[in-house]
Amino acid sequence: xxxxxxxxxxxGVAVAGVSKRFTHAVKGVVHAARDVSLDVAPGEFLTLLGPxxxxxxxxxxxxxxxxxxxxxxxxxxxxxxxxxxxxxRGIGFVFQxxxxxxxxxxxxxxxxxLAVRGQASGEISRAVGDVLQLVGLAGYERQFPAQMSxxxxxxVALARAIVIRPRVLLFDEPLSNLDAxxxxxxxxxIRALQKRLAITALYVTHDQEEAMAVSDRIAVxxxxxxxxxxxxxxxxxxxxxxxxxxxxxxxxLVAARVLAVADEHIEVxxxxxxxxxxxxxxxxxxxxxxxxxxxxxxxxxxxxxxxSEALAGTVRTRTFLGEKVEYTVACAGVTLQVVRHSRxxxxxxxxxxxxxxxxAPDAGTLVTDISEGVSP
Ligand SMILES: Nc1ncnc2c1ncn2[C@@H]1O[C@H](COP(=O)(O)OP(=O)(O)OP(=O)(O)O)[C@@H](O)[C@H]1O
Ligand SMILES: [Mg+2]
Numbered sequence: 001x002x003x004x005x006x007x008x009x010x011x012g013v014a015v016a017g018v019s020k021r022f023t024h025a026v027k028g029v030v031h032a033a034r035d036v037s038l039d040v041a042p043g044e045f046l047t048l049l050g051p052x053x054x055x056x057x058x059x060x061x062x063x064x065x066x067x068x069x070x071x072x073x074x075x076x077x078x079x080x081x082x083x084x085x086x087x088x089r090g091i092g093f094v095f096q097x098x099x100x101x102x103x104x105x106x107x108x109x110x111x112x113x114l115a116v117r118g119q120a121s122g123e124i125s126r127a128v129g130d131v132l133q134l135v136g137l138a139g140y141e142r143q144f145p146a147q148m149s150x151x152x153x154x155x156v157a158l159a160r161a162i163v164i165r166p167r168v169l170l171f172d173e174p175l176s177n178l179d180a181x182x183x184x185x186x187x188x189x190i191r192a193l194q195k196r197l198a199i200t201a202l203y204v205t206h207d208q209e210e211a212m213a214v215s216d217r218i219a220v221x222x223x224x225x226x227x228x229x230x231x232x233x234x235x236x237x238x239x240x241x242x243x244x245x246x247x248x249x250x251x252x253l254v255a256a257r258v259l260a261v262a263d264e265h266i267e268v269x270x271x272x273x274x275x276x277x278x279x280x281x282x283x284x285x286x287x288x289x290x291x292x293x294x295x296x297x298x299x300x301x302x303x304x305x306x307x308s309e310a311l312a313g314t315v316r317t318r319t320f321l322g323e324k325v326e327y328t329v330a331c332a333g334v335t336l337q338v339v340r341h342s343r344x345x346x347x348x349x350x351x352x353x354x355x356x357x358x359x360a361p362d363a364g365t366l367v368t369d370i371s372e373g374v375s376p
Contacts, residue, residue: 011077018072050221092161310356
């Protein structure tokens, strides 16, 4: 095979109303997945993101076929796979702990899936050589897992998953055993490989930065349910729920009261000012109490120049982080997180300093679903 070529035809994955309950020794009955529905487009890279225990692995394992749902349907393309055994689904699965066979060489680990299908040895050698090349491990055929670094072992696991030319590629926290630098390198490689193979991929992580870096779209989960699905940009700039606003990136959540609603924007009173924020879909009634989500980089601090637009603030903390400086600033009765690009002497506001706080009148987005936040 030519492993570098696009796979035959990418297929979509549809999860419809899937639920799964477990009886847990300590927690009793656990609703690990509650009515989960999502559509992954052919060739799309979709990530399930959420805190520990929210049901990501359970959902992925049902898509793989390692668990069967109590309710709901899973389809690959037009085929209902809900009750199809794992080995008939045409999936490649990459686990957190690599799950390589320690007593087998790299070649035999990668060849395993082809050998059990009874492929001819010449074909197997060619295919294994191709995928090892693809993951940057050409020449490693005779090595054993114990002789390799974590990053190399995870590349073997990736090669093993793609060598069978799966219809769908599934990843469960594949990078969490690697150090920070390698994680960034490997996530870029996984992303590039998935695009090159044009294969539909589902990826699980609890790391929001990793999710943003690899995904076409992200499904944020909490307590067994999908809270929101969208591109990283949409979830970051226009979250609809408090949970997503807090889980994706950092957020200032300030109390806001709705004053008036127009087609394109909503007028609110927040941070001692009348503000006009973009409207996304249905709008709350005037008088409603909501939260305004303002990202730290949308706020700036400067000398207290008395400009009428600026709010008066007092610097509480300053953290220099190289390319950026983070501040917390007491302002209008709340503490705001502010992030600025480093700009030499211009960013040296020390704790206790009086500053002017600039929040653009149209900064932020209104969140009306404030029922649940991210627990600390
Ligand atoms: N086989 C099982 N038996 C009993 N309870 C289970 C089982 N598998 C998962 N659970 C429970 O279901 C819930 C969801 O677990 P799951 O592994 O899907 O979470 P997760 O989002 O992958 O978390 P993490 O980020 O920690 O891996 C948890 O409360 C977990 O304890
Ligand atoms: Mg998990």
